[in-house]
Amino acid sequence: MTLVAEITDVLGQTLEVDEALARLSRVLVPRLADWAAVDLRVGSRQVHRVAVTGPEGRAAGQEDWRGYLPPVGEATHSPLVQVLNEGAPVLQERVDLDAPPDSPLASVHDAFLGAIGAASAITVPLGSRRQVTGALTLVRTDPARPFDTGDLDVAGDIGRRVGLVIDNARRFGRQRAVAEAMQRNLxxxxxxxxxxxxxxxxxxxxxxxxxxxxxxxxxxxxxxxxxxxxxxxxxxxxxxxxxxxxxxxxxxxxxxxxxxxxxxxxxxxxxxxxxxxxxxxxxxxxxxxxxxxxxxxxxxxxxxxxxxxxxxxxxxxxxxxxxxxxxxxxxxxxxxxxxxxxxxxxxxxxxxxxxxxxxxxxxxxxxxxxxxxxxxxxxxxxxxxxxxxxxxxxxxxxxxxxxxxxxxxxxxxxx
Incomplete structure (x- = not known):
């Protein structure tokens, strides 16, 4: 609850999406996870990985995993796709991480998890089941310290709060763009x-x-x-x-x-x-x-x-x-x-x-x-x-x- 309260305070200090996600990552790593990745929906099917944060800012496998990902498929067992489509949080254990990918998006996401040596992972929606703005993936690399269902509840709460901040920031951005265009034209x-x-x-x-x-x-x-x-x-x-x-x-x-x-x-x-x-x-x-x-x-x-x-x-x-x-x-x-x-x-x-x-x-x-x-x-x-x-x-x-x-x-x- 202390961590969630701190994240809420940090997110409330800005209406810029990039800045909010950067602040979020600095709190989550290493407090709750060893790695964190944030994916945002762009349109109905496109996904953009906007942030990847690891220990002391290291890039996973010396590769930048940020950028546009393959489109979201329909029927797939990939936790990331399930979260983006259905809005339900998913806890992955070691056995789940070894399962073969069944979509291009799952393949890219699994490659990221393998590159950072994931031992367990949590993927939760940003927003609510009715409106999923994106997904937050948290990873631990120590097999002796896997995530549990309590961690899943905390991450789910964080995801809902982050989704709200992103929605507000986008709404603010649209209003600002309209006001600026109006101002210039007048x-x-x-x-x-x-x-x-x-x-x-x-x-x-x-x-x-x-x-x-x-x-x-x-x-x-x-x-x-x-x-x-x-x-x-x-x-x-x-x-x-x-x-x-x-x-x-x-x-x-x-x-x-x-x-x-x-x-x-x-x-x-x-x-x-x-x-x-x-x-x-x-x-x-x-x-x-x-x-x-x-x-x-x-x-x-x-x-x-x-x-x-x-x-x-x-x-x-x-x-x-x-x-x-x-x-x-x-x-x-x-x-x-x-x-x-x-x-x-x-x-x-x-x-x-x-x-x-x-x-x-x-x-x-x-x-x-x-x-x-x-x-x-x-x-x-x-x-x-x-x-x-x-x-x-x-x-x-x-x-x-x-x-x-x-x-x-x-x-x-x-x-």
């Missing part, structure tokens, strides 16, 4: 706007984390002014991705034909958010780049609790634009004070970076360090083409980050 193409250069990147959260509601946008307003948006809807699931799409469309509509300050536009978005979207809270920066085609240019912006824009100038400096900070959207619907707006000159050849917190934040770490790290990396890349700068910044997401990243970059031309 992010708009960047416009061609005069001689301004624009580039953007979206990077989903690392495996094991859920996709969030990060987004970017750039579009021309009614008077031809370029508008820039970076935002992050609170939440990490399909609901956040759907909320991001709603907020994105409404903000475009509110900003397009109103020449009012950026703070006033976001105030109207805040007023409308709870009535016409599913978003509870969100952060964003709304900015406008004003000025004639030949310059000079001025950035007008407001921030709703979002990390500050970073301005890189040709003289080698990097400045966070920390003015214009207001409350997060959704936190104070009865606020009477207008949201602040700010303005700052944009020098020729300068680069403006708008980003979400996945680029700077690691759970449990100091946000100031994340901002310093981004400034250092951005300065080192300031003279690179804009696409390379964005690629490199996205690639340098801090270790331990569990959030997705949206990045929008603007480079000003030479007058």
């Amino acid at each position: 992010l708009p193409p960047l416009p061609a706007h005069g001689r301004f250069q624009l580039a953007a990147r979206y990077q989903p959260a690392p495996p094991g984390s859920q996709v969030g509601g990060d987004w970017y946008d750039a579009f021309a307003l009614r008077d031809g002014t370029l508008a820039l948006v970076i935002g992050d809807v609170v939440g990490h699931d399909l609901t956040a991705a759907a909320g991001m799409a709603q907020l994105h469309g409404i903000l475009r509509s509110l900003a397009w034909d109103h020449a009012e300050p950026t703070g006033a536009v976001v105030d109207r978005l805040d007023d409308a958010m709870h009535a016409i979207t599913i978003v509870r809270m969100a952060t964003l920066v709304l900015a406008r780049v004003e000025g004639p085609d030949t310059g000079p240019w001025t950035l007008h912006w407001t921030s709703a609790g979002h990390p500050p824009p970073l301005l890189l100038t040709p003289d080698g400096s990097a400045q966070y634009l920390e003015a214009g900070q207001g409350l997060i959207l959704g936190t104070d619907p009865c606020a009477s004070d207008p949201r602040p707006s700010a303005a700052h000159a944009l020098p020729p050849r300068s680069t403006l970076l708008l980003y979400t917190d996945g680029l700077i934040e690691v759970p449990g770490s100091d946000l100031t360090k994340g901002l310093s790290r981004l400034r250092r990396h951005a300065l080192a890349l300031a003279h690179e083409p804009l696409d390379i700068l964005c690629d490199q910044l996205a690639a340098r997401t801090p270790l331990g980050s569990t959030d997705d990243v949206a990045l929008l970059a603007l480079r000003l031309p030479v007058p």
Whole structure:
């Protein structure tokens, strides 16, 4: 029971199948068995041996036994096939291991057992009788210490728990894939706007984390002014991705034909958010780049609790634009004070970076360090083409980050 409780705790720490099985193997070998093999169903008949673990990580007979196995047959006496087809655990003693194989899958499995010198083996289903996800095979090589029926009960309990974890992980993976596809498809193409250069990147959260509601946008307003948006809807699931799409469309509509300050536009978005979207809270920066085609240019912006824009100038400096900070959207619907707006000159050849917190934040770490790290990396890349700068910044997401990243970059031309 102690072993089963430990395995349950270990499996509950990840939603990645490969990582869960690796952790499982490290607990089972050598605590319960000398060798462990995990086979997963791929489709109705195909089987993939995804993990083989032995003493101190040795490969059986100096051969890698992982990979796709022959298809599962119908009528066969092979314990592995019986488990995959019928979902009943099987205990093999020495006499059983000496029986000739009666199917290609049994032949491969018996060859594996022979290569590692199996004295007794247990094969149990992953999952339940109604839904067998795969099979777990445990092997002992010492004839004086064979498995017994008590071991079979323990292994069967472990198999049921592992099957549940695999099912949850696959379900999570499907949801994550849908959310990521939805997120990418909703992010708009960047416009061609005069001689301004624009580039953007979206990077989903690392495996094991859920996709969030990060987004970017750039579009021309009614008077031809370029508008820039970076935002992050609170939440990490399909609901956040759907909320991001709603907020994105409404903000475009509110900003397009109103020449009012950026703070006033976001105030109207805040007023409308709870009535016409599913978003509870969100952060964003709304900015406008004003000025004639030949310059000079001025950035007008407001921030709703979002990390500050970073301005890189040709003289080698990097400045966070920390003015214009207001409350997060959704936190104070009865606020009477207008949201602040700010303005700052944009020098020729300068680069403006708008980003979400996945680029700077690691759970449990100091946000100031994340901002310093981004400034250092951005300065080192300031003279690179804009696409390379964005690629490199996205690639340098801090270790331990569990959030997705949206990045929008603007480079000003030479007058």
